[in-house]
Amino acid sequence: MAPLDLSPADFRALSRKISDFTADYLERLPNLPAFPLNVSGEAVNALFSAEVPIAPMGERAFDPLADVFALSRPNSPRFFGYVFGSGLPIAALGDFAASVLNQNVTAWRSGPAAVTIERTVVGWLAEAIGCSGFSGSLTGGGSQANLMALCMAREAKAPANENGAQGGVIYCSDEAHMSMPKAAMMLGLGQKNVRRIPVNDRFQMDISHLRDAIMRDLREGNRPIAVVASAGTVATGSIDPLPEIADICSEHNLWMHVDGAYGALAAMTVPEKFVGLNRADSLSLDPHKWLYQPAGCGCLLYRDPAAAQRAFSHTEDYARSLSTDPIESFAFFESSMELSRPFRALKIWLSLRYFGLQAFQQRIAEDLRLARILADSVSAEPQLELLAPVELSAVCFRYVRKNADLDHLNLEILQRIIQRGKVCISNATIRGQFALRACVVNHRSTEEDVKAVVSEVLHAANEVSG
Ligand SMILES: Cc1ncc(COP(=O)(O)O)c(C=O)c1O
Incomplete structure (x- = not known):
């Protein structure tokens, strides 16, 4: 039987060639x-x-x-x-090191350094865009972050995890990303329960149409769950009126998700364009877009960690934490759809430290x-x-x-x-x-x-x- 490993000497020689x-x-x-x-x-x-x-x-x-x-x-x-x-070379080196290490970032119990680094990096990103105090996790990309966000919204406003889906309505603009209807499909909410709200001449969600749509659904006995605001639409980069959307969400007790997969990281540079971002319940952003990281690296931030647990916590005994220490008992799989997870944070951590x-x-x-x-x-x-x-x-x-x-x-x-x-x-x-x-x-x-x-x-x- 041929050995599947490389000797350290062969690994060194081959990796030098690949690096050249x-x-x-x-x-x-x-x-x-x-x-x-x-x-x-x-x-x-x-x-x-x-x-x-x-x-x-x-x-x-x-x-x-x-x-x-x-x-x-x-x-x-x-x-x-x-x-x-555009893929930073420094981040590619982070990916290389992460793959050689092959740390599974499930829980502190399995990977103390990697879990701590991911939690740190997520905190850095949140703070950098004006959302201090939000927690979250890195994801495969913005689509996954949006799916997880809508799952949290559904569980918060029309709980389905115990008894199955009760249905519910999501609102987003005509310009929202295709991952929104896709998430509604996957969650069993159905595309027809995604209300596409017309946009104004700056391609932003028209607030009066949003209000009308919510009122119509309430009159008809439908159940509004969430409004998805775009902070950087995929076509034109327009940013929906976040403060007004936040007001409507609090008025009607709706979940506010911001799809910032394209734009939210620009809040580090032009925060004046993103006023209201920190009023979101959840927020997607994509380091593999505007943090120049290699694919696939998205991020979901949220205000209330308990909401993520309500949506995703389902632990089998074999994976249960054996510690009661608040740091050491932490498990990403309690607040994410993933169990085995790559060490995505290493490349971001190294990039931010290096530059x-x-x-x-x-x-x-x-x-x-x-x-x-x-x-x-x-x-x-x-x-x-x-x-x-x-x-x-x-x-x-x-x-x-x-x-x-x-x-x-x-x-x-x-x-x-x-x-x-x-x-x-x-x-x-x-x-x-x-x-x-x-x-x-x-x-x-x-x-x-x-x-x-x-x-x-x-x-x-x-x-x-x-
Ligand atoms: C606004 C917006 N949302 C979501 C996504 C999906 O992100 P990903 O390709 O990382 O799944 C994109 C991708 O371009 C996007 O521009």
Whole structure:
């Protein structure tokens, strides 16, 4: 039987090679295409969809790593697609160390250092965004954090854990993230019980429509549970009126969840945009977005730890804490949907210790400035039209040509841009119109990089016109 371990000497030698390979990649990154060129499904399948090897390949197993890296590019300084952080190398080293250690972050009983570090990091994040005193846990991402938040809301306002679901209604804006209806589906609340509230001209939830919808449900005998406010919608980065939503929630005894997966970390830099954030009952934020951490690392914060316990505590005897000490008896699985959990906190802890919080506040300020520069360049270009105000760092716009089908034209432009690989942007639907969308949550981007977005759009538009 072949041993599955590496000798320490082999591990040292191989990890040096991998570290050289990844450092070379980072060195070349600014000059690589922002998106792989000439890629087809068939070609990628041919590279990677092989049979499982039965016999050992040894170090040759690593040979295709060059292809894997060549066919990926989210770390590029010119990657502005979706909302996805640019991956700090220091955090990658944290992930590497965490994987070698392989600490399961279930409970203090199993991992005293890791559990304490995660609780510390969660406290740091809460304090940094003006929510001191909130506790919580790291998650796989924002979708998981949102699902857990709605589960807590359901258990707080229409308890189902004992006797099954009683139903209930959730309110969020038309611009809320798709993870909201998905969470309602998974919790058995049903998509049809998610009321999508129209937005105003700044893409914020319209409060009078929210009030009307709640009153209508109460009249009809439905059971309102929670309002989900967005602090940074995925398309335009708009922030819902948090204080007004908080007032409505207290008036009607509803749970207030803030989906800050995209935006909430910017509260470290521009707190004036996030007034009312600390009135939430729960709040999602994504270190793998605007803290530039490698995927997948989200975070759920909440005001009342007992509410998390009511939603998630279900401990079998074998996992029960043997201690009565308040610190040593702590278990994440009592307040999270996860049991086995990776040591996500290590990379954040190392990143914040290495660079200091201020460096992150400054880099977010720089991303906001770059988005402003991009928006100004769009506005200065007669053939381009800004489609939404730029609240945070997402810029939605389109190319305009007389008598053209603009949705179709801009789709073609986007496809050309991606094929050319000089910048990577994505798309959004803004009031039913196809928009080009660039989102700056990238610690590597410079002014030159964001300006390249405009020149690429103009270049692609010329190509499309033939
Ligand atoms: C506003 C918002 N909420 C939730 C999510 C989901 O986060 P994740 O991709 O980490 O699951 C996103 C992702 O872009 C988002 O922008």
